[in-house]
Amino acid sequence: DTEVTQTPKHLVMGMTNKKSLKCEQHMGHRAMYWYKQKAKKPPELMFVYSYEKLSINESVPSRFSPECPNSSLLNLHLHALQPEDSALYLCASSRGRDTGELFFGEGSRLTVL
Amino acid sequence: GENVEQHPSTLSVQEGDSAVIKCTYSDSASNYFPWYKQELGKRPQLIIDIRSNVGEKKDQRIAVTLNKTAKHFSLHITETQPEDSAVYFCAASIKGNTGKLIFGQGTTLQVKP
Numbered sequence: 001d002t003e004v005t006q007t008p009k010h011l012v013m014g015m016t017n018k019k020s021l022k023c024e025q026h027m028g029h030r031a032m033y034w035y036k037q038k039a040k041k042p043p044e045l046m047f048v049y050s051y052e053k054l055s056i057n058e059s060v061p062s063r064f065s066p067e068c069p070n071s072s073l074l075n076l077h078l079h080a081l082q083p084e085d086s087a088l089y090l091c092a093s094s095r096g097r098d099t100g101e102l103f104f105g106e107g108s109r110l111t112v113l
Numbered sequence: 114g115e116n117v118e119q120h121p122s123t124l125s126v127q128e129g130d131s132a133v134i135k136c137t138y139s140d141s142a143s144n145y146f147p148w149y150k151q152e153l154g155k156r157p158q159l160i161i162d163i164r165s166n167v168g169e170k171k172d173q174r175i176a177v178t179l180n181k182t183a184k185h186f187s188l189h190i191t192e193t194q195p196e197d198s199a200v201y202f203c204a205a206s207i208k209g210n211t212g213k214l215i216f217g218q219g220t221t222l223q224v225k226p
Binding site: 100 | 147158162202204211212213216217218
């Protein structure tokens, strides 16, 4: 299995809603990432987890809350988002932080109304 | 701060021609340089990568060259095909092995049949 699976593929939420994005990989990778991508722009790093511990938070607003329940799962909890948070949220994994290739999921396309 | 500049932003070639995309990075500690291809509505996928101890790497029609002194690296695609049409992102690792990649702004490559 060389896939990173993300759910849901599409999400529409209001500014007062609470929702979560989920990501799963079964490649035994020990580093997992959340990226945000706006249309026609490169992915922007949000968070890095290494061995289930948060190692990088790129000064992301607290309305985005990551969680890594185990080595295969990564969640992104969303609360009180703004319309400008609408974007494609990409999860990725790699064998380790320093071992190269990122495997990206297909992404969750989020629209905040 | 650290950044990666990528040129050109758009590139149009005839099928069978070569395409070259160039990137410049700022962090002298960068040691990993991947290239990602992203087709419309799809996830970024690694097409080739190079580490700082290597000057050139080739995989069939794709090659990457690295000039550490000048902090430049380039993607070369030969014998282009319409299915090569996509957005290409270069990236560079930051501060060695933190897991953080900085992406270039992307190049939209169009291969005309």
